Amino acid sequence: xxxxxxxxxxxxxxxxxxxxxxxxxxxxxxxxxxxxxxxxxxxxxxxxxxxxxxxxxxxxxxxxxxxxxxxxxxxxxxxxxxxxxxxxxxxxxxxxxxxxxxxxxxxxxxxxxxxxxxxxxxxxxxxxxxxxxxxxxxxxxxxxxxxxxxxxxxxxxxxxxxxxxxxxxxxxxxxxxxxxxxxxxxxxxxxxxxxxxxxxxxxxxxxxxxxxxxxxxxxxxxxxxxxxxxxxxxxxxxxxxxxxxxxxxxxxxxxxxxxxxxxxxxxxxxxxxxxxxxxxxxxxxxxxxxxxxxxxxxxxxxxxxxxxxxxxxxxxxxxxxxxxxxxxxxxxxxxxxxxxxxxxxxxxxxxxxxxxxxxxxxxxxxxxxxxxxxxxxxxxxxxxxx
Numbered sequence: 255x256x257x258x259x260x261x262x263x264x265x266x267x268x269x270x271x272x273x274x275x276x277x278x279x280x281x282x283x284x285x286x287x288x289x290x291x292x293x294x295x296x297x298x299x300x301x302x303x304x305x306x307x308x309x310x311x312x313x314x315x316x317x318x319x320x321x322x323x324x325x326x327x328x329x330x331x332x333x334x335x336x337x338x339x340x341x342x343x344x345x346x347x348x349x350x351x352x353x354x355x356x357x358x359x360x361x362x363x364x365x366x367x368x369x370x371x372x373x374x375x376x377x378x379x380x381x382x383x384x385x386x387x388x389x390x391x392x393x394x395x396x397x398x399x400x401x402x403x404x405x406x407x408x409x410x411x412x413x414x415x416x417x418x419x420x421x422x423x424x425x426x427x428x429x430x431x432x433x434x435x436x437x438x439x440x441x442x443x444x445x446x447x448x449x450x451x452x453x454x455x456x457x458x459x460x461x462x463x464x465x466x467x468x469x470x471x472x473x474x475x476x477x478x479x480x481x482x483x484x485x486x487x488x489x490x491x492x493x494x495x496x497x498x499x500x501x502x503x504x505x506x507x508x509x510x511x512x513x514x515x516x517x518x519x520x521x522x523x524x525x526x527x528x529x530x531x532x533x534x535x536x537x538x539x540x541x542x543x544x545x546x547x548x549x550x551x552x553x554x555x556x557x558x559x560x561x562x563x564x565x566x567x568x569x570x571x572x573x574x575x576x577x578x579x580x581x582x583x584x585x586x587x588x589x590x591x592x593x594x595x596x597x598x599x600x601x602x603x604x605x606x607x608x609x610x611x612x613x614x615x616x617x618x619x620x621x622x623x624x625x626x627x628x629x630x631x632x633x634x635x636x637x638x639x640x
Contacts, residue, residue, distance in 0.1 A: 436527030
């Protein structure tokens with residue numbers, strides 16, 4: 255197959271890392287793969303995997319840019335005889351639909367096939383409902399099949415009018431279990447790097463510094479934890495538009511020297527290996543988050559707010575801990591609980607690690623996606639991918 259994957263950017267986010275992983279697995283299976291995006295830090299990984307990258311101005315606020323991207327996509331589809339396009343972005347879907355508006359005859363029945371995957375809902379807790387509605391409507395536009403990775407996303411897609419027969423329940427969020435490993439000295443070396451005491455317990459979170467990630471709640475919880483356990487240290491891994499604001503917020507909560515903003519890192523496994531408790535502070539629905547699977551894959555206990563998406567992997571009291579959505583005090587209490595009860599954390603981490611190995615191995619998920627793509631080309635419609 256000749257496959258085009260489309261994402262808004264190739265920055266250091268969870269979605270982008272999923273696209274890199276899918277592209278790598280599809281290339282290893284012998285398919286030709288192109289990725290179109292507006293660029294980012296992960297482009298070198300795509301190229302290293304043998305994937306072609308096309309830099310296009312996928313910015314929904316720039317109609318001229320989207321039109322230019324549409325022309326680039328159309329030319330690519332024609333020149334490279336693309337069989338199937340998979341969109342992960344509303345902006346990309348707009349450009350793709352513009353590119354396909356006149357019809358392109360590359361495939362066996364004369365049609366380029368389009369599938370899409372909404373990977374989240376709101377971009378921030380304060381996002382207007384109409385914005386969320388439009389994003390999902392654009393993602394559904396023109397797609398023969400829409401891969402649905404969570405129940406909440408399915409409900410939103412039905413509300414924007416996506417036909418039931420086009421929705422395919424298929425989670426392809428996963429982890430390369432064999433490749434994601436830690437080194438023996440990571441626990442100590444991370445503490446030395448950030449100037450933490452050798453015996454300091456570390457609580458971390460990973461993600462772009464964007465409103466949808468709710469890092470402010472993580473910082474507020476950290477301040478409450480420090481009030482009870484002064485030796486705990488915190489890592490915020492990632493970068494983004496809110497970095498300056500969040501750093502100011504951390505200073506105002508008295509966390510200088512206790513909470514470190516690391517910026518973007520390419521040694522996530524090392525940082526997680528040094529972590530005692532991992533926190534996912536997002537309060538908006540979407541997909542489970544690759545960092546949750548990475549933490550579980552290394553046997554780390556995970557705490558998250560009680561949203562539908564995380565329940566795909568976090569079963570409260572069994573593979574992780576859930577707290578009421580947005581309840582900072584409950585989050586802080588559960589962090590302290592795990593720090594004081596490392597045996598509970600070890601039990602949760604071990605159960606989570608087994609779950610990731612059994613259900614979220616990326617190689618298995620990519621092979622299922624490959625079969626799905628072939629089914630779309632063959633005209634086979636399935637409500638779910640086993």
